[in-house]
Amino acid sequence: MTEAxxxxxxxxxxxxxxxxxxxxxLLWLGAFFLVPFAITLKISLSEPATAMPPYLPVLDWQGGLxxxxxxxxxxxxxxxxxxxxxxxxxxxxxxxxxxxxxxxGLLACIGTPLAYAMARAPARLxxxxxxxxxxxxxxxxxxxxxxxxxxxxxxxxxxxxxxRIGLIREPLELLNTQAAVMIGLVYAYLPFMVLPLYAVTxxxxxxxREAASDLGASPTRIFWTVTLPLSLPGLxxxxxxxxxxxxxxxxxxxxxxxxxxxxxxxxxxxxxxSNRDWPLASAVAILLLVIxxxxxxxxxxxxxxxxxxxx
Amino acid sequence: xTAFTRTALxxxxxxxxxxxxxxxxFSFNAxxxxxVWGGFSTRWYGVLLDDAPLIAAAWVSxxxxxxxxxxxxxxGTLAALALERHGRFRGRGPFTALVYAPMVMPEVIxxxxxxxxxxxxxxxxxxxxxxxxxxxxGTGFVAVVVGxxxxxxxxxxxxxxxxxxAGPARVFRTVTLPLLAPAVxxxxxxAFTLSLDDLVIASFVSGPGxxxxxxxxxxxxxxxxxxxxxxxxxxxxxxxxxxVLAASRLLGRPDAAA
Numbered sequence: 001m002t003e004a005x006x007x008x009x010x011x012x013x014x015x016x017x018x019x020x021x022x023x024x025x026l027l028w029l030g031a032f033f034l035v036p037f038a039i040t041l042k043i044s045l046s047e048p049a050t051a052m053p054p055y056l057p058v059l060d061w062q063g064g065l066x067x068x069x070x071x072x073x074x075x076x077x078x079x080x081x082x083x084x085x086x087x088x089x090x091x092x093x094x095x096x097x098x099x100x101x102x103x104x105g106l107l108a109c110i111g112t113p114l115a116y117a118m119a120r121a122p123a124r125l126x127x128x129x130x131x132x133x134x135x136x137x138x139x140x141x142x143x144x145x146x147x148x149x150x151x152x153x154x155x156x157x158x159x160x161x162x163x164r165i166g167l168i169r170e171p172l173e174l175l176n177t178q179a180a181v182m183i184g185l186v187y188a189y190l191p192f193m194v195l196p197l198y199a200v201t202x203x204x205x206x207x208x209r210e211a212a213s214d215l216g217a218s219p220t221r222i223f224w225t226v227t228l229p230l231s232l233p234g235l236x237x238x239x240x241x242x243x244x245x246x247x248x249x250x251x252x253x254x255x256x257x258x259x260x261x262x263x264x265x266x267x268x269x270x271x272x273x274s275n276r277d278w279p280l281a282s283a284v285a286i287l288l289l290v291i292x293x294x295x296x297x298x299x300x301x302x303x304x305x306x307x308x309x310x311x
Numbered sequence: 312x313t314a315f316t317r318t319a320l321x322x323x324x325x326x327x328x329x330x331x332x333x334x335x336x337f338s339f340n341a342x343x344x345x346x347v348w349g350g351f352s353t354r355w356y357g358v359l360l361d362d363a364p365l366i367a368a369a370w371v372s373x374x375x376x377x378x379x380x381x382x383x384x385x386x387g388t389l390a391a392l393a394l395e396r397h398g399r400f401r402g403r404g405p406f407t408a409l410v411y412a413p414m415v416m417p418e419v420i421x422x423x424x425x426x427x428x429x430x431x432x433x434x435x436x437x438x439x440x441x442x443x444x445x446x447x448x449g450t451g452f453v454a455v456v457v458g459x460x461x462x463x464x465x466x467x468x469x470x471x472x473x474x475x476x477a478g479p480a481r482v483f484r485t486v487t488l489p490l491l492a493p494a495v496x497x498x499x500x501x502a503f504t505l506s507l508d509d510l511v512i513a514s515f516v517s518g519p520g521x522x523x524x525x526x527x528x529x530x531x532x533x534x535x536x537x538x539x540x541x542x543x544x545x546x547x548x549x550x551x552x553x554x555v556l557a558a559s560r561l562l563g564r565p566d567a568a569a
Binding site: 017018021022024025026028029030032033034035036037039040043110113114116117118120121127129130131132133134135136138139140141142143144146147148149150151153157187190191194240241244245247248249250251255264265268269272273278281282285288289292296299300303304 | 313315316317319320323324326327328330331333334337385386387389390392393396397400406407408409410411412413415416417418419420421423424425427428431443444446447450454479501504507508510511514515525528529532533535536540544547548551552554555556559
């Protein structure tokens, strides 16, 4: 490299480089993340058909303007009318939201003391504690949900233990209930809640708590007026990180829930795999997306704020 | 440690690990009943090794995970560099959203929409389509891990190299990349395990002949609890624990792995 490079090239060089660095992820995610959504939206406006692909109309790319107009005329909104009118889908949407909301609330109540305890543990223990939390986070989701079947089923370990200590006389019906789904959600998503919360809580300057304590505040008061407000960015990030995927959760309601546990992810799955109704499955996906747009935007803002706070 | 801290930690970790522990213990159960202890035995590991479809599925998963993690690492590292090093550009907001959104998007949506794309462009479903899908959602995770490291890097090192006359490519190769290497490796491992773990997206985008390990396990789990699955799960948990150990060693600070 020569030092005496003409100035304009030096100014243009970095900008060109920046564009080149940005381009591959932009193109890839555009092609495999954005374009698929557009296609899903289009197919949600189609009718199911017994063909391959199993939907109509199919856009004729070579048809020019005429191809487009005949395609647009054939679009129909039947799938959305069905989602709006059939109680099954309304109930599924409501119960997805309700389950995800209550599980998120429960996770906040369990995750906050846990993250707080981790941040207050001796410094040499903290890396170990984080690693202990990360292992389940990386371990197969399917396996962790599967593990609960052996515990919750009628002849399972929990019932056996309760029977033995004489707390119950007959096995409880635990598996295939809403309660089992709730346990599964809280269990599987706990690391998602605690990790961002811990990351923020552990960075709070201890002198702030000491100052509050010196001024006579009780530990409870310090928690509510100092620790909690300062860890709020982590709490918000953790809650959204749990809530968003939980609304569309499939594995947990499928393995732990009963036939009456309707969640949108499961409805989408069965419309696609069992009923082979691709257009209706697409409409469910779009509905799910519409529900989640708000939380996703909030999540991005929370992450940006958290990133700035960490600087 | 106060009593509160200790109680919270013990209860929290017990809740996280008890189900995993039960699973591991019963993988060594002589009885074929998953909930009744019949003595210690490794027979289910033997059964596992003779289960040809399961072994084949494991190979498919490993190949997919390796390739997907490789692509995700390259794309995610580039995305992190674009966001952290080439900071202000037009469309930064949408670009950030595009990188992070696949991480939180429910898997059923990602899976279905990618399948519709593959059918739309006439791409045969199989190994390649699973690799594309897994690389797509792994990219964001790699970007987060590498981005965190980039934030903490001392910029003056790169500036010093540039002042000494190194061009941007040379600065990147001889200064930035070596400093970044542990995070890049950790990002690779994260993308690898995420791919290894995925059931939902793979179920949508795979075709006949490309059955991944989670897909195979899921089809058996649906039939009920079975000690052979416990054995397979135990091996997977052991593998993942090793990977986490490696990743946290690489990063020095394990919380960056999340």
